[in-house]
Amino acid sequence: MIHARGLARRFRVKGETVEAVRDLDLDVEKGELVAFLGPNGAGKSTSLRMLTTLLPPSAGSATVAGCDVLTDPAGTRRRIGYIGQGNGAGENFRVHDELVTQGRCYGLPRAESHRRAGELLAALNLETLAKRPAGTLSGGQRRRLDVALGLVHRPELLFLDEPSTGLDPHSRANLWEHILRLREESGMTIFLTTHYLDEADSMAERVMIIDHGRVIADDSPENLKADLAGDRITVTTGDGADAERAGRIARLVPTAHEVTAEGDTVSLRVRRGTAVLPEFLRSLEAAGVKALTAEVGRPTLDDVFLALTGRSLRESAHTPEGA
Ligand SMILES: Nc1ncnc2c1ncn2[C@@H]1O[C@H](COP(=O)(O)OP(=O)(O)OP(=O)(O)O)[C@@H](O)[C@H]1O
Secondary structure, eight states, rough: EEEEEEEEEEEETTTEEEEEEEEEEEEEOOEEEEEEEEEEESSSSHHHHHTHHHHHHHEEEEEEEEEEEETTTHHHHHEEEEEOOOOOOOOTTTTOOOHHHHHHHTOHHHHHHHHHHHHHHHTTOOOOGSSBBBSSSSHHHHHHHHHHHTTTTTEEEEEEEOOOOOHHHHHHHHHHHHHHHHHHHHOOOEEEEEHHHHHHHOOSEEEEEEEEEEEEEEEHHHHHHHIIEEEEEEEEEHHHHHHHHHHHHHHSSTOOOEEEEEEEEEEEEEEHHHHHHHHHHHHHHTOOEEEEEEEEEEOOHHHHHHHHSOOOTTOOOOTTTTT
């Protein structure tokens, strides 16, 4: 559904070159739900804008929904939906009318445009708001209208640029409920960007992590967490001396990394923590170290980002090129 090779985009800003996206190779199959995750300025929106024909690449090629984005931008646009970061509807236009106009723009006959508008109002729970000007909707309602506008022409592939940014948790959950249901009904492929780690983790079957314009990881959230971060085992002992000894034993555990012994607590990361913990506790006991509490913490995608870059995605703001 999406095949990109060596896609790159440079910008000249005040005499300096910003490498917004570098050498992006991408293959997304029909029906996949892929999340592009990365800090501010990583290159997510720029990648999406190139794949949706809104921005010409500086280098590379891409086929999207069977069309070459460079030689057949019109064909690409007909087959995809794109919901950008800004609101798609005009402030003063009524919700229903905006949907009908969008249908007409895509070449739907008048009657079909009205029928499709009605269908989408129902599907996105906007029926009671049909006569309201778009500018009077709440953030969550507005975002649902954006999604409806992006779906008017029944695209096989939907691009969503930070669909839930700025929404409260309830509106986010509600929006996702609608997106996932529509996807189930239509088998649509979805490619989205997000800052929200929990969103990427729970919604996407595949997560691509991008940093400084480069994809640095691409796998299911489960595999990324297991392979790159691992579970954190934390054991409290009777005192600092025991924790030190436990730390030395922890370093011998296969796959152990990030081993720390602080105060009376020892902590380590391992693959499959629940399988490793009993054996680790037996080793401690054999060495005369008494474990008082033990727990296995599951990793997050932030732990994955930290393992890959040494930075936390939560705090990671855009850093200048080469930093
Ligand atoms: N039109 C432009 N002119 C100059 N620089 C740009 C332009 N668009 C993007 N950039 C730069 O390219 C880099 C990537 O930006 P992009 O918007 O793709 O990042 P992003 O990962 O989507 O960030 P965010 O999460 O903040 O939306 C940034 O350094 C940004 O400042």
